[in-house]
Amino acid sequence: MGKVALVTGGTRGIGAAISKALDAAGYSVAANYAGNDEAAAQFSSDTGIATYKWSIGDYDACVEGVAQIEADLGPIDILVNNAGITRDSMFHKMTKEKWDAVINTNLNGLFHMTHPIWAGMRERKFGRVINISSVNGQKGQAGQSNYSSAKAGDLGFTKALAQEGARAGITVNAVCPGYIGTEMVRAIDEDVLNKHILPLIPVGRLGEPDEIARCVVFLASDDAGFINGSTISANGGQFFS
DSSP: OOOEEEETTTTSHHHHHHHHHHHHTTOEEEEEESSOHHHHHHHHHHHOOEEEEOOTTOHHHHHHHHHHHHHHHOSEEEEEEOOOOOOOBOGGGOOHHHHHHHHHHHTHHHHHHHHHHHHHHHHHTOEEEEEEOOHHHHHOOTTBHHHHHHHHHHHHHHHHHHHHHGGGTEEEEEEEEOSBOOHHHHTSOHHHIIIIIGGGSTTSSOBOHHHHHHHHHHHHSGGGTTOOSOEEEESTTSOOO
C-alpha cells in the first residue's frame, strides 16, 4: 500500500490540484473540505479521491476526521495544511469576528490538524507536513491584517516544528503561493487584474494551481528528505524573502 496523504481544503482550487497531483504520484489521498458538498461530490466523482467533511477550526472534529481517514486508508504519512479563508477589511473596519474567523482557520487550523497526526509520525519515524502559506504572509497586504498575520504565523510554526521533527524523520516545510489563477482570482475584474495585479508580477502572468501542486509533490517525496524548515516562494518574482 502506498503512503497516505491528507489535503485540507482539498477539493477546490489549489487544494484540488494538490490532491490530484499526489494521487497521480501514487499516494492514497484523502481530501478534506468544510462546506461545499456539491463541489466535493463532483470532485470525488471526477477523480475517485475520497472526501471527508469537517471544519479545521474545530479541534475535536479534526481528531475525529483523522481517525476516520486512518481507519479507512491507513496511517497518514503526508499532511498538506492547505485550507484557508479570507475576511478582508481595512484594519479600522476590521471586526473581531473577522479577525477570529481567519486566525482560527488559517493559523489555529495548523495546530488542530497537525497535532492529532504528529504522535503517529514520530512513532513511525517518518512524516511530511507541508503548510500552504502565502506571499502576503511574507510581505503583508493592506486590508488583510488578519490573513497576513495568520499566514506569517504559519511560517513560524513551520520553522519551529521542523526542528522538533527532524530527528524523528519528519520534515516540515511551507509553500508561499503568489497570485494563482484559481476561480476566485480569475473572478477579479479584468481591468483591476491587468492594471493593478499583473504589473506586480515580473513573469507577467498568474500562476497555475498545478505549479503549486508540483512544489508539494516534491516536498512530499523522498528526494526532499534533506529539505526541512524551508519555504518555497512560488510567486513569479513578485517578492523575495
